[in-house]
Amino acid sequence: MKQLATFIRKEFYHMFRDRKTLLILFGLPIAQILLFGFALTNEIKNSRIVVCDYAKCGISRQLTEKFAANNNFIVEEALLSHHQIEDAFRSGRIKLAVVFPLDFEDDYQHLNQAHVQLIADATDPNTANMLTAYATNIIMEYQNLSLPYQINTETRMIYNPELKGAINFVPGVMALVLMLVCVMMTSASIVREKEYGTMEVLLVSPLNPFMLIISKAIPYLLLSLVNLIVIILLSITLLGVPVNGSLLLLFLISILFIITALSLGLLISNVAQTQQTAILVSLIGLMVPTILFTGFTFPLENMPVVLQWLANIVPAKWYYTIVKSIMIKGLGFGAIWKETLVLAVMTCLLLMISFKKFKVRLE
Amino acid sequence: MKSIVIENISKTYDQGEVKALKGVSFKVGQGELFGLIGPDGAGKTTLFRILTTLLLADSGDAMVDGLEVMTAYKKIRRRIGYMPGRFSLYQDLSVEENLNLFASLSGTSVAENYDLIRDIYVHIEPFKKRRAGQLSGGMKQKLALCCALIHRPRVLFLDEPTTGVDAVSRQEFWEMLKRLKEQGITILVSTPYMDEATLCDRIALIQSGEILSIDTPQGIVEKYRGNLYAVKSTDIGRLIHDMQDAANIRSCYAFGEFLHVSFERDNATAHQKLDKYLKDKGHSDVVFRQITPGVEDCFIDLMNE
Numbered sequence: 001m002k003q004l005a006t007f008i009r010k011e012f013y014h015m016f017r018d019r020k021t022l023l024i025l026f027g028l029p030i031a032q033i034l035l036f037g038f039a040l041t042n043e044i045k046n047s048r049i050v051v052c053d054y055a056k057c058g059i060s061r062q063l064t065e066k067f068a069a070n071n072n073f074i075v076e077e078a079l080l081s082h083h084q085i086e087d088a089f090r091s092g093r094i095k096l097a098v099v100f101p102l103d104f105e106d107d108y109q110h111l112n113q114a115h116v117q118l119i120a121d122a123t124d125p126n127t128a129n130m131l132t133a134y135a136t137n138i139i140m141e142y143q144n145l146s147l148p149y150q151i152n153t154e155t156r157m158i159y160n161p162e163l164k165g166a167i168n169f170v171p172g173v174m175a176l177v178l179m180l181v182c183v184m185m186t187s188a189s190i191v192r193e194k195e196y197g198t199m200e201v202l203l204v205s206p207l208n209p210f211m212l213i214i215s216k217a218i219p220y221l222l223l224s225l226v227n228l229i230v231i232i233l234l235s236i237t238l239l240g241v242p243v244n245g246s247l248l249l250l251f252l253i254s255i256l257f258i259i260t261a262l263s264l265g266l267l268i269s270n271v272a273q274t275q276q277t278a279i280l281v282s283l284i285g286l287m288v289p290t291i292l293f294t295g296f297t298f299p300l301e302n303m304p305v306v307l308q309w310l311a312n313i314v315p316a317k318w319y320y321t322i323v324k325s326i327m328i329k330g331l332g333f334g335a336i337w338k339e340t341l342v343l344a345v346m347t348c349l350l351l352m353i354s355f356k357k358f359k360v361r362l363e
Numbered sequence: 364m365k366s367i368v369i370e371n372i373s374k375t376y377d378q379g380e381v382k383a384l385k386g387v388s389f390k391v392g393q394g395e396l397f398g399l400i401g402p403d404g405a406g407k408t409t410l411f412r413i414l415t416t417l418l419l420a421d422s423g424d425a426m427v428d429g430l431e432v433m434t435a436y437k438k439i440r441r442r443i444g445y446m447p448g449r450f451s452l453y454q455d456l457s458v459e460e461n462l463n464l465f466a467s468l469s470g471t472s473v474a475e476n477y478d479l480i481r482d483i484y485v486h487i488e489p490f491k492k493r494r495a496g497q498l499s500g501g502m503k504q505k506l507a508l509c510c511a512l513i514h515r516p517r518v519l520f521l522d523e524p525t526t527g528v529d530a531v532s533r534q535e536f537w538e539m540l541k542r543l544k545e546q547g548i549t550i551l552v553s554t555p556y557m558d559e560a561t562l563c564d565r566i567a568l569i570q571s572g573e574i575l576s577i578d579t580p581q582g583i584v585e586k587y588r589g590n591l592y593a594v595k596s597t598d599i600g601r602l603i604h605d606m607q608d609a610a611n612i613r614s615c616y617a618f619g620e621f622l623h624v625s626f627e628r629d630n631a632t633a634h635q636k637l638d639k640y641l642k643d644k645g646h647s648d649v650v651f652r653q654i655t656p657g658v659e660d661c662f663i664d665l666m667n668e
Binding site: 013201204206 | 412415417418419440445447450454456514
């Protein structure tokens with residue numbers, strides 16, 4: 001235990017004496033939070049929507065068919081109550097709900113105008129905006145062609161009523177920063193021991209390799225938690241993005257994700273012989289997929305199926321989904337246990353492989 | 364019991380393309396100061412890495428302190444101290460921090476084994492707050508030796524500890540090794556400097572992965588074939604050139620300000636003939652005298668054999 005403490009202290013010495021790297025590590029989350037202010041917009045295809053038809057009249061049926069015929073939408077199922085709509089949103093499968101009110105037919109027959117409600121999941125504001133615009137277009141087109149009366153749409157954005165872009169990228173930046181700090185820094189710091197020749201002396205000593213790895217992991221875990229707090233504080237104060245769900249749950253899941261990232265870093269350090277290789281592999285092998293395949297810069301829904309499968313092996317994708325659910329939707333563990341399980345299984349697998357592959361000799 | 368037993372160790376790199384060690388065998392006794400003498404690329408570091416359990420040999424057996432290097436690597440790592448050829452301490456940690464770290468690595472403390480390193484540590488103690496990276500070459504080696512010793516190893520492996528160190532520090536370093544030997548620690552040390560060979564109890568001359576000879580420094584010198592002569596004239600550059608054309612010469616090479624020369628058939632006539640040959644070539648002030656061969660002369664002789 002004393003040995004472990006000495007080693008952790010040593011890692012902290014390394015960390016704090018390398019001022020430039022330290023500056024990058026703490027500056028990075030702040031820079032990224034500020035940089036990712038502009039999320040990219042994209043066309044959205046094949047979004048799953050639900051239709052909640054209280055009216056059940058000819059026009060509502062024809063409109064439902066129009067929705068089904070449009071290739072932007074897949075009409076998932078017909079639901080009967082708002083509660084069911086909410087459940088469908090929480091499950092994350094649907095992006096938009098179209099509600100025909102009970103008095104829809106009465107209204108257009110007697111008042112010559114009626115209302116349709118559109119409810120969109122605005123966790124991703126770009127998608128939400130796009131989808132409601134598509135839906136409004138469909139309704140307008142139908143009305144101009146065939147109806148003597150007017151149908152108004154009422155749009156409601158749920159979860160993120162103000163359509164803040166920030167809400168979407170804060171979880172993304174969290175995933176990115178944790179990934180970068182943990183994977184890149186752990187792999188680089190283990191490889192540095194090889195590069196400087198200190199690994200040779202460490203291996204010849206009675207030091208248990210587990211001890212070495214744990215003493216490397218703990219400082220970066222703490223550093224990542226500090227970064228996490230900075231990101232959350234910045235997002236609350238500067239961007240006005242609140243944490244709607246349980247802060248404790250968010251931290252626990254983040255620790256799990258940090259461990260996933262650390263084990264990935266270990267794996268890389270087994271392969272790489274120089275710090276440069278380690279950093280390159282981390283950047284190209286992890287940063288790029290994290291940016292591309294988590295869904296916070298480009299909507300996953302638009303990608304070819306093969307890429308969507310590929311996205312499933314990116315740990316950050318699962319973490320991103322979880323953080324969005326906890327931070328923005330305010331959901332509890334019940335809603336994210338599947339994603340958590342995936343992360344946990346990934347972590348166990350990665351740890352097993354990296355401990356198995358840890359070399360007790362040179363070569 | 365022998366501290367180190369090496370039997371027919373072979374090691375190749377790059378799928379057998381580079382043969383680093385070709386069937387090396389020797390034994391080192393308990394408390395012996397054993398020198399592995401050879402030029403760069405002779406296979407010294409490879410042998411050290413095999414003995415310190417960092418590399419696996421392709422074939423052959425090796426025992427350190429009675430333990431098999433292939434299987435009992437964990438036990439061996441508790442009993443040995445190793446100082447690699449390259450400075451391998453943390454450059455960004457201070458002298459004191461490095462020493463404490465290596466002490467706790469083996470579950471001991473600096474205070475516990477201070478008596479063992481005191482003689483060496485006093486040299487660097489004034490700089491204990493300085494970062495290891497900012498020490499001079501000699502100081503770095505002293506610190507590395509302290510770190511390798513702090514857990515009171517039974518066998519000490521020092522890979523070229525004096526390379527890149529000034530003459531005074533080198534001498535101090537060897538005196539320290541002698542004192543450690545008196546404490547009963549077996550020391551295997553490698554060096555490319557032939558003059559350091561005489562400071563060892565026994566030496567093995569190694570070249571291209573093969574052991575040329577193993578004996579005490581005295582024994583190696585006594586085994587030298589025939590006599591060795593030192594030759595000098597006013598124009599040493601032309602002398603080297605002319606000696607290459609001379610008859611009856613077995614070997615001739617520059618050594619300081621002299622040429623070291625040995626004959627194929629060594630007798631009074633041969634000496635007279637050489638003297639005449641050099642005078643005919645116009646050399647003046649020719650010095651010619653018999654000398655006692657050193658380890659380097661033996662090494663060159665064995666290499667050409």
